[in-house]
Amino acid sequence: MASAYRRKRKHDDSLIHVDLNGVMQDMIGGEAGVSVAELEAIQPRLVDAVGHLADERKQGLRPFLDLPYEKAALEETLALADELRRDLDWFVMLAIGGSALGARAIATALAPGGGHGGPGHVGLIVADNIDPQRFVALLDGLDLRRTIFNVISKSGETAETMAQFLIVRERLLRELGAVDYAKHLLVTTEAESGSLRQIVNDEGFSSTNFPASVGGRFSVLSSVHLLPAALLDVDVTALLAGAQAMDERCKSSDLGRNPAAMLAAAHYLLDTLHGISIAVMMPYSDLLSTFAEWWCELWAESLGKRLERDGSVVAIGQTPVRAVGATDQHSQIQLYVDGPADKVVSFLRVADHGARVEVPRSYPDIGDVAYLGGLPLGELLNAEQRATELALQKHGRPTITIELPAVTPFALGQLFYLMEVTTILAAELYGVDPYNQPGIEEGKRLTFGLAGKPGFEEQKSEVEAWLQRKKPALVL
C-alpha cells in the first residue's frame, strides 16, 4: 500500500502542472479576470474541440500528434546519430523558423553545454539568419573537415536556407575538394518533391525526409529536431515519453483533467472577453528561454489569422512576447504592472533547478545582503517568480503558472506537446486554421521580385513605384 502510494507520488511528481488560479476574476478582481460562468459557458465548445481533434487524428489528418509513438523512426534517427557522431565536432543546421526553433529549444534546455563542439562531444549551431557578417564569421571559425551541415527546408524553396546552402556547398567544394565535400552535407527535405530533393537526387547527397504532412512549427518531435538532440546526447526517448504522458491527459473530455483544453479556454476567454491581446511567456529559467521563442512562433503563426465573418474581416490572434525571469523584472515588469491591462503573463516555474549553490553568509551585519546568506540561488529565483506573480495579480493582471518538477527531457516533452494541443484547441475556439500561413505569401512574392526571380517582374515594379511614393520630407 505504502509503496503503491510512493509509486503514484513519484509518477505525479514528474508531471508538469498548469495553475490557472491567476486568470480568475475572484482571484485578481478587476475587469481582466475570467468568471466561473464564462468558463462554464465555454465547456460544450471545448468538449467539441477535443472530440473533433480526436476524430481528425483517427482519420490520419494530424500525424504530428502521433510523432511521439513512432518507434521505427526514432531508432533510425538514433542509428543515424551514432553514425554521424564519429569524427564530428560541429553539427550546423541551416534552417529557419520552425525547422530551427525546436532544436534550439531542446539544446538550450537539455544540453546547455552544446554550444561547444570538440573531440568527444558534438556542438550544435543553428544558423537561422542570413546576416552576412555573422554567417561569414561562422564559416571562418569552423574546421570544415569536422563539421556536417544539415540543410533543412521542407519545400526546398526557402530563400534564406537555399542561399546558405549554396554558399556552404561552394565553400566545402573549394576547401575539401570534389571527392570529400559531399560527406559534409546532409539534406532534410520532402521525400518526393521540391527543388532540394531534385538536387539531392542529382548530386547524391545524404538526406533524410522531412516528415510528410507535418508543418515546420509542429515538427519539434520529429527526426528534424530529434537528430540534433540525439547528437547532443539528449535522452530523446524520455522526451517522447513526456509527450506521450501529456497526450494521455490532453485527450480527456473531462475538462478538469485536461490541461490543454483549460489553457486554451483561458487564453481565448481572456482575449475575446477581457481585452487581453498579449500573451507573455516568462520562464524563470535560462534553460527555457529558447522554449519561449519556439512557443512564440507556434502561437503567432497558428492563431494570427484573418477571418471573413458575416461579410466583414476580423483579425484574430494574441501577440506572443518572450520575457525571462528574473532578468526582465528589471526591464518589462514596470510596464506589465502599471501599463495597460492587456496581457496575461505565463510563468514557467522550475521546482528543482539542478545545480545547488548557496549564497554565502559573508556580511551578516549589512542588511541589504545579510538576508541572502544561506539562501540557495534557485530558491531566490523562485521567490522572485512568486513575488512577481502575486504583484501582477494584486494589480488585476492575469497570470498563468506552469510548474515543472525540473528541466528534464520528460518535462520538456510534456511542455512541447501541451503547447501544441493548446494551440490547436484555441484555433478551434477562434475558428481559424492553425496549419496555414497565408499572410507571408505577399512578402515572399515581393522578395522574389526584388531578387529578380523570373515571373515576379510585376512585384519588382510594384516595389519601385511604392518607393517613389515615399515623401522625402518624411525621411528625417
Next chain:
Amino acid sequence: MASAYRRKRKHDDSLIHVDLNGVMQDMIGGEAGVSVAELEAIQPRLVDAVGHLADERKQGLRPFLDLPYEKAALEETLALADELRRDLDWFVMLAIGGSALGARAIATALAPGGGHGGPGHVGLIVADNIDPQRFVALLDGLDLRRTIFNVISKSGETAETMAQFLIVRERLLRELGAVDYAKHLLVTTEAESGSLRQIVNDEGFSSTNFPASVGGRFSVLSSVHLLPAALLDVDVTALLAGAQAMDERCKSSDLGRNPAAMLAAAHYLLDTLHGISIAVMMPYSDLLSTFAEWWCELWAESLGKRLERDGSVVAIGQTPVRAVGATDQHSQIQLYVDGPADKVVSFLRVADHGARVEVPRSYPDIGDVAYLGGLPLGELLNAEQRATELALQKHGRPTITIELPAVTPFALGQLFYLMEVTTILAAELYGVDPYNQPGIEEGKRLTFGLAGKPGFEEQKSEVEAWLQRKKPALVL
C-alpha cells in the same frame, strides 16, 4: 566647391535616418495610419516638449544627455581599460537590467567576436540572471586568475547582483586566496552611499562610480558600459561622437529636422488615436538584435506607467517587442500581417552589412535557386526587409524604417541617443515620468518577504495567505 560638397555628402552618409512614410494614412490607408492633420495638431506640444527638455538640461537635471561630452570621464575609462587589459581573458559583468543591456548591445553590434576571451583579446560575459545551473557552469568554465568580475549595482541592493557577488567573492577567496582574490573584483556603485559602497570601503576593493543622477536604463553612454566596450576594442570615442551628432539634430525646434520629436509623435499618435498598443523593433541584422532588447527596456520602463487623471486611473504604455529579420518572417510576420492591427513595426535597415558574400550560381537550371545566384547575401536580407515593409503597409499596418549606413560605432551612438530622446519626448506627450519605476516596488517587497529579509514578515504572510487561496481544482 566640389570638395566641400563631397565633404558634406560624406558627413551625411554617416548619419542615420528615420523614414516615417509608413505611419501615414495616405500611404497605408485604413484606420491605423496617422493623418497630416493629426501630425500638425501635435506640433505645438512637441515644440514645447523639446523646449522643456532643453530647459531641464540647462538646469543640470538631465546629466545623462551630456554623457557624450564628458571628456575627462572618457579618458579615465580608457586609461582604466588599458590597465585592466593586462593579463585579462574574461571580463564578467554581474549586472541586471539597464546596467547589463547597454554593454550587451554594444558588444553584439560592434565586437561580435567578443564572446571569446583569450590571450591578446578580452572576452565579455554579461551574467544578467541567477539561474543556478547556468551561473555555476559559467564559473566552472573560467580561469579565475585571468578573469575580472565587475559587480554593478547603482543602489547596492539589487538582490540578484548581490547574490552573484557573494557567491563569486567566496569562490575567488577559496581558489585564489586572501591575498590575491580582491584583484579580481571591480565594483561599480554610487559614490557616496549604499551597502555596496560600504563593502568597497571596508574591503578595499577597486571601484568606479555609477554616475550620479543617471538611471540604469539611461546609462549606456556612461563609463558603466564604455569600460567593457573599450576592453573589447570598440571605438568608444566614435560612439560618443555619434551621440553628439544626434544630439545636435534632436535639439531642433524645427520639427521637420528633428528625428526624435517626429518619432515620438508618430508612436504617441499611433497609440492614442489608432489603437497601436504594440511597438515591434525589428532589426534586419543579427548585430542589432541586442540593441532591440536594450530598447525594449527603455520603452517599457520609461513609458509603462499608471496615471491618475480627473480622479480615475489611466494605464499608459506601448508594449515593446523584439523581432529579428529575416528570421522572424518565419515566426511572427503571419501575425503581424493578418492579425490585429495593433502594432507598428520599426525596421532597422543596414545599407552596408560589411562582409560581402555572394550566393554562387551553382544550379542555373533550377528555378527555386537560380535567381539567388550572384546576389550578395546582404542584398537578399535588405530585399526581404523592403518586401516585408511593403507587405505590412499594403495590409494597413504602420511601419517605421530607421536606416543605418552601416553598423559602426558612430551609427550606434546616434541610435542610442535618438531612442533616449525619443522616449523622453514621448513621455512628455503622454504626461508620464520616464525616470521612475514605482511598479516594481511591490514585487521587490514580496521577494524580500519570501527571502526572509527582516522587516518584511508581513509580506511573507501575505504570500502564504494568497497561496492558500489558490483552488487545487484549478491546478491541472
